[in-house]
Amino acid sequence: MLSATGIEKKYGNLQVLKGVDISINQGEIVSIVGSSGAGKSTLLHILGTLDKPDSGKVILNGERTDQLTGKALAKFRNRHIGFVFQFHHLLPEFTALENVCIPGWVAGNKRKPTEERAKELLATLGLSARLDNKPSQLSGGEQQRVAVARALINNPSIIMADEPTGNLDSANAKELHQLFIDLRNQYQQTFLIVTHNEELAKLSDRILQMKDGYMVS
Numbered sequence: 001m002l003s004a005t006g007i008e009k010k011y012g013n014l015q016v017l018k019g020v021d022i023s024i025n026q027g028e029i030v031s032i033v034g035s036s037g038a039g040k041s042t043l044l045h046i047l048g049t050l051d052k053p054d055s056g057k058v059i060l061n062g063e064r065t066d067q068l069t070g071k072a073l074a075k076f077r078n079r080h081i082g083f084v085f086q087f088h089h090l091l092p093e094f095t096a097l098e099n100v101c102i103p104g105w106v107a108g109n110k111r112k113p114t115e116e117r118a119k120e121l122l123a124t125l126g127l128s129a130r131l132d133n134k135p136s137q138l139s140g141g142e143q144q145r146v147a148v149a150r151a152l153i154n155n156p157s158i159i160m161a162d163e164p165t166g167n168l169d170s171a172n173a174k175e176l177h178q179l180f181i182d183l184r185n186q187y188q189q190t191f192l193i194v195t196h197n198e199e200l201a202k203l204s205d206r207i208l209q210m211k212d213g214y215m216v217s
Helices: 040-047 070-080 096-106 111-124 140-152 170-187 198-202
Strands: 002-011 014-024 029-033 055-060 081-085 158-162 190-194 206-211
Touching: 002 040, 014 040, 029 040, 029 170, 029 198, 040 055, 040 158, 040 190, 070 081, 081 140, 096 111, 096 140, 111 140, 140 158, 140 170, 170 190, 170 198
Parallel strands: 029 190, 029 206, 081 158, 158 190
Antiparallel strands: 002 014, 002 055
């Protein structure tokens, strides 16, 4: 479903990725672990089409994403990839419901079906009573669950999460871990997660370790 081969990336004189190969199957939860500076987030950004490799190729659902540019790239990303980051990046002036709907509206989906889908997701995540709350009125765990719902709104092929529990306390982190498992079981949702959290990594189907720009296991 997602495969990348020979991924290299350099910033100035710093070689961050040195020929990384990775393959992920539909419905898998895969975690990438490793020390800071190993290249984990850089790889995630390239796989998620947020950055371009200097060499190598990335294929998602049969499409060479490393060759896409401009509007075609933006449209593909919006349709096929959901993102969850350490900091939720919710828009403060919009409600929880509106934040979740925005990627659907950007994709050109009709307003009412998008809102119904958003309400369904927020209900699944235990946030039915928070639809009209703005981010400042939500706890950290609630904000991150809104971000997960936003990532799911367009039924993406894969969700890519970069340190998704890094800004949460242990109780909320544990809840988010279980949420990923539940979403995989309920929707066959695929997850690729970069994390330092050993507990989250151990819940994954596979753990991949990076070191000094290489995939070592």
